[in-house]
Amino acid sequence: MSKKRPLILVTNDDGINAPGIRTLIEVMNTLGDVCVVAPDSPQSGMGHAITINDALYCNSIKVINGEPHTEHSCSGTPVDCVKIAVNEILKRKPDLCVSGINHGSNSSINVIYSGTMSAAVEAGTLGIPSIGFSLLDYSLEADFKPSKKFIKLITEQVLKNGLPKGVVLNVNIPKLDASEIKGIKVCRQANAHWEEKFDKRTNPLGRDYYWLTGEFVNEDKGEDTDEWALHNGFVSVVPVQFDLNAHHAMKELNTWDL
Amino acid sequence: MSKKRPLILVTNDDGINAPGIRTLIEVMNTLGDVCVVAPDSPQSGMGHAITINDALYCNSIKVINGEPHTEHSCSGTPVDCVKIAVNEILKRKPDLCVSGINHGSNSSINVIYSGTMSAAVEAGTLGIPSIGFSLLDYSLEADFKPSKKFIKLITEQVLKNGLPKGVVLNVNIPKLDASEIKGIKVCRQANAHWEEKFDKRTNPLGRDYYWLTGEFVNEDKGEDTDEWALHNGFVSVVPVQFDLNAHHAMKELNTWDL
Numbered sequence: 001m002s003k004k005r006p007l008i009l010v011t012n013d014d015g016i017n018a019p020g021i022r023t024l025i026e027v028m029n030t031l032g033d034v035c036v037v038a039p040d041s042p043q044s045g046m047g048h049a050i051t052i053n054d055a056l057y058c059n060s061i062k063v064i065n066g067e068p069h070t071e072h073s074c075s076g077t078p079v080d081c082v083k084i085a086v087n088e089i090l091k092r093k094p095d096l097c098v099s100g101i102n103h104g105s106n107s108s109i110n111v112i113y114s115g116t117m118s119a120a121v122e123a124g125t126l127g128i129p130s131i132g133f134s135l136l137d138y139s140l141e142a143d144f145k146p147s148k149k150f151i152k153l154i155t156e157q158v159l160k161n162g163l164p165k166g167v168v169l170n171v172n173i174p175k176l177d178a179s180e181i182k183g184i185k186v187c188r189q190a191n192a193h194w195e196e197k198f199d200k201r202t203n204p205l206g207r208d209y210y211w212l213t214g215e216f217v218n219e220d221k222g223e224d225t226d227e228w229a230l231h232n233g234f235v236s237v238v239p240v241q242f243d244l245n246a247h248h249a250m251k252e253l254n255t256w257d258l
Numbered sequence: 259m260s261k262k263r264p265l266i267l268v269t270n271d272d273g274i275n276a277p278g279i280r281t282l283i284e285v286m287n288t289l290g291d292v293c294v295v296a297p298d299s300p301q302s303g304m305g306h307a308i309t310i311n312d313a314l315y316c317n318s319i320k321v322i323n324g325e326p327h328t329e330h331s332c333s334g335t336p337v338d339c340v341k342i343a344v345n346e347i348l349k350r351k352p353d354l355c356v357s358g359i360n361h362g363s364n365s366s367i368n369v370i371y372s373g374t375m376s377a378a379v380e381a382g383t384l385g386i387p388s389i390g391f392s393l394l395d396y397s398l399e400a401d402f403k404p405s406k407k408f409i410k411l412i413t414e415q416v417l418k419n420g421l422p423k424g425v426v427l428n429v430n431i432p433k434l435d436a437s438e439i440k441g442i443k444v445c446r447q448a449n450a451h452w453e454e455k456f457d458k459r460t461n462p463l464g465r466d467y468y469w470l471t472g473e474f475v476n477e478d479k480g481e482d483t484d485e486w487a488l489h490n491g492f493v494s495v496v497p498v499q500f501d502l503n504a505h506h507a508m509k510e511l512n513t514w515d516l
Binding site: 044080161207211212 | 341
């Protein structure tokens with residue numbers, strides 16, 4: 001780690017008042033100079049959405065508990081928060097962006113829908129080393145304390161080693177006491193999917209509406225996956241990339257009659 | 259193409275009333291049995307967002323011009339439209355999903371923010387061959403007619419050849435007369451980025467707000483890119499994949515002290 005304290009951008013998708021981000025701020029305050037720019041409302045499932053057709057509001061929040069960091073809430077999505085932090089709020093490009101701690105798993109296919117991970121990916125596209133953290137507990141009463149030492153350890157390693165260009169980390173933490181967590185595993189994401197069910201209801205005016213629900217189905221039994229690690233008491237670390245080119249498909253497409 | 263008419267799901271992100279989707283429906287009606295499930299309002303820049311904390315409304319729309327397809331508007335995001343189409347509206351899994359025609363480019367990095375392409379990717383995750391179409395003209399007055407023959411040709415090839423597993427197509431069409439378009443090129447996405455600028459204003463109540471604006475900067479001069487093709491009068495076809503595992507980074511991460 002360089003001798004200068006790193007500048008760390010903290011964001012999330014559960015909103016600036018969610019308990020998870022408080023724990024993340026606490027850990028990051030031990031590692032660098034922290035600036036928080038997070039959504040003013042819950043933004044779960046927002047994926048890589050940006051606000052195009054609306055104005056964004058950004059409020060500087062007075063930090064009252066004497067902690068050294070600064071805080072800003074933003075009316076946009078997690079990706080908006082990263083963009084406005086880097087372009088308007090911060091005086092220089094941050095050395096690190098961390099997102100979370102998400103209330104609930106972002107393992108496997110969930111990355112694609114996750115506002116937490118999309119914020120990390122957005123920072124990655126800007127060349128900022130970046131990590132998304134999630135705890136496998138959706139509850140607002142979740143205990144984030146056991147996560148702290150793992151978050152600190154992984155963040156220290158990223159600050160020390162950097163990350164390969166175009167790679168961000170997706171860290172998921174099992175819902176266990178610190179003493180029960182067996183360690184940290186570098187994994188690939190499990191090849192799992194959601195079997196969606198729409199819960200159909202009728203509103204008081206007689207109009208049908210739907211709630212998206214579903215069951216997470218993992219048919220990938222690989223012991224090198226995040227799902228395996230999490231079910232076996234490990235913190236999972238998945239390196240995530242965002243080169244969407246299907247290079248391997250070019251040759252086949254070039255045989256088509258186009 | 260099989261003798262049975264294929265079942266084609268049509269969606270977009272500009273909303274069910276946008277002119278672009280009308281052209282797409284027209285072309286698809288010549289190729290198969292069409293079901294339209296599209297957002298009831300503009301959803302540009304929604305990326306892979308899904309609606310978690312809200313109910314979804316879905317309305318069957320009476321098609322009055324005698325065309326054979328069915329239409330449904332949905333209160334959610336483009337990805338919600340695909341999910342509810344496949345799980346609630348369609349009796350069987352569609353043979354193809356097409357999204358667009360988007361009003362404006364989805365070349366290069368834009369894929370990551372694009373509701374049009376995220377709908378195509380969502381269908382891809384469900385194992386449905388899928389194509390996103392965009393015209394490089396943001397105007398609601400855009401002329402979509404020149405796009406028709408290219409959309410038909412590319413769609414026929416996908417119906418005939420299928421697509422490799424885990425690959426969807428991102429098709430962009432230059433804003434030119436049909437006679438000026440030189441042909442179709444299979445490309446990789448240019449390694450370009452947005453230089454964001456936030457336009458800061460003050461509302462009548464004295465509160466500051468921001469509009470996200472920016473400049474698209476392409477430093478990738480490769481002649482194998484979508485940007486090159488589009489600037490040189492070609493329709494670009496980029497195969498897009500959604501395996502977010504950074505397999506190449508595993509080895510390095512495994513050397514860390516975790």
